[in-house]
Amino acid sequence: MDESTTESLQRIKETIGEVIIGYERGVELLLTAILSDGHVLIEDVPGVGKTMLARTLAVVLGLDFNRIQFTPDLLPSDITGVNVYDPSEGHFHFQAGPVFTNLLLADEINRATPRTQSALLECMQERQVTVGGKTRRLAQPFLALATQNPVEMSGTFPLPSAQLDRFLMRISLGYPSEQNELAIVERYPHMQTPEERVSAVIDGDELQRISAMTRDVHISDEVRQYIVTIVRRTRQRPEIELGASPRSAIMLASAARSLAFLRAREFVTPDDVRDLAAPVLGHRIIASEDSWLRGREGETILDEVMKDIPVPGEDLGS
Numbered sequence: 001m002d003e004s005t006t007e008s009l010q011r012i013k014e015t016i017g018e019v020i021i022g023y024e025r026g027v028e029l030l031l032t033a034i035l036s037d038g039h040v041l042i043e044d045v046p047g048v049g050k051t052m053l054a055r056t057l058a059v060v061l062g063l064d065f066n067r068i069q070f071t072p073d074l075l076p077s078d079i080t081g082v083n084v085y086d087p088s089e090g091h092f093h094f095q096a097g098p099v100f101t102n103l104l105l106a107d108e109i110n111r112a113t114p115r116t117q118s119a120l121l122e123c124m125q126e127r128q129v130t131v132g133g134k135t136r137r138l139a140q141p142f143l144a145l146a147t148q149n150p151v152e153m154s155g156t157f158p159l160p161s162a163q164l165d166r167f168l169m170r171i172s173l174g175y176p177s178e179q180n181e182l183a184i185v186e187r188y189p190h191m192q193t194p195e196e197r198v199s200a201v202i203d204g205d206e207l208q209r210i211s212a213m214t215r216d217v218h219i220s221d222e223v224r225q226y227i228v229t230i231v232r233r234t235r236q237r238p239e240i241e242l243g244a245s246p247r248s249a250i251m252l253a254s255a256a257r258s259l260a261f262l263r264a265r266e267f268v269t270p271d272d273v274r275d276l277a278a279p280v281l282g283h284r285i286i287a288s289e290d291s292w293l294r295g296r297e298g299e300t301i302l303d304e305v306m307k308d309i310p311v312p313g314e315d316l317g318s
Contacts, residue, residue: 005210006264011201012060019056019194020049021187022180026173028262029279030057030145035211035258038168038251039124039144041109041159041283048173050147054105056194057145062203063102064139070112072155076119080129094131099123102139102204106146110156117163120144124166141208161242161286168251169276170283217257218267222312227252227273233305234285240301242286252280270311277306 009031016027030053033040042050051067058065068079081097098104099120109117123129127138146167148156164170176184202210219227227249235243256272263272278299285298 001213001261001264001266005213008202008206008210009262009264015060015198015201016056019197020053021183022176023049023053023173026053026171028259029169029171029276031262032255032259032276033168034061034141034143034207035214035261036168036251036254037141037143037211038255039146039166041164041167041170042145042147042173043150043170044147044172044174045149045151048175050173051105051107052194053173054103054145056198058103059194059198060201061103061207062200063141063143063207065103065105066098066101067105067107068098070106070108070110070116072111072113074112074116076116077131079116079119080123080131083132092132094134094136096136097129099129100136100138102141102143104142104144106144108148109146110148110159112157114157114160117157117159121163121166139204141204141211161284164283165245165247167283168255169279171279211258214254214258214261217260217265219253219257220267220312223256223268223270223273224253226270226309226312227256229309230273230277230306231281233309234281234302237301237305239288239290240285240298241288244281244284248281248284252276255280274306274311278302 012031013027017024020027030040034057044050054067055065057063068074077097079097079099081095081100083092084095085092106120109120123138123142124144127140127142129136129138144166148159150172175181231244231246231249231252234240237243252273253268255276256268259272259276260266260268281302282299285302287298287301
């Protein structure tokens, strides 16, 4: 990794920290997902700063930003766009939807109907939109950041497994510490929008260049085997109805490369894998009905799986 890239990554973290207080872990995970060209689902209660974080990321990374408030009456065309007839010209022209951006915030995604939720499937996987038989490429990079409230279930439509699988990570920001919450309250009367407080550190082209560099981060055979073992063990537990797929192993390895890169290393360690196992695999594991009734969800069982697997040696940089 060259010195200018290291400095850019450090400036990105510091600049985000000027707006977002107390969520270093969440910011690290989001940057890891972005460098991995992956989408993120934030499952958290209202009022913890999800929208502010998304807007700050867009500003600091020099990305175009759009936000969609998902509601039961939202239509797929409200996301992707629609062909509109122009009587003066005598033909249809395409009116692009908010998905044509770099960073899309899908707020309360589970409040929209499954039909509308599915409009994002092609966008997230193929980075394209097909309307009226014509396919249009989305901007590059394209990243979807979705939110949902894990507590309030009234009037919601749970995301199907196929939709969840499009997200590289599912994370939770949680509440800030008392000290950080005091700092937030102190700052509130003078709080500015991200656009007013910070400016871009890099742009979309530079982000793609840095993202490409993560592919050269070294993963030893031992760590690669560690990743595969974790994924395969999730399919062997009787408490798990559906374990992680081979795609999950690929995504975990990709995210581990990006996290190591973000931590200024040129090789992946077992700690990188362990730090990412729950965010990357947790939403891809479905606990059996009996386990779910006993309050044991996928991430709980995953934690037990991790404890049963020997951790490779730490001298993995060569």
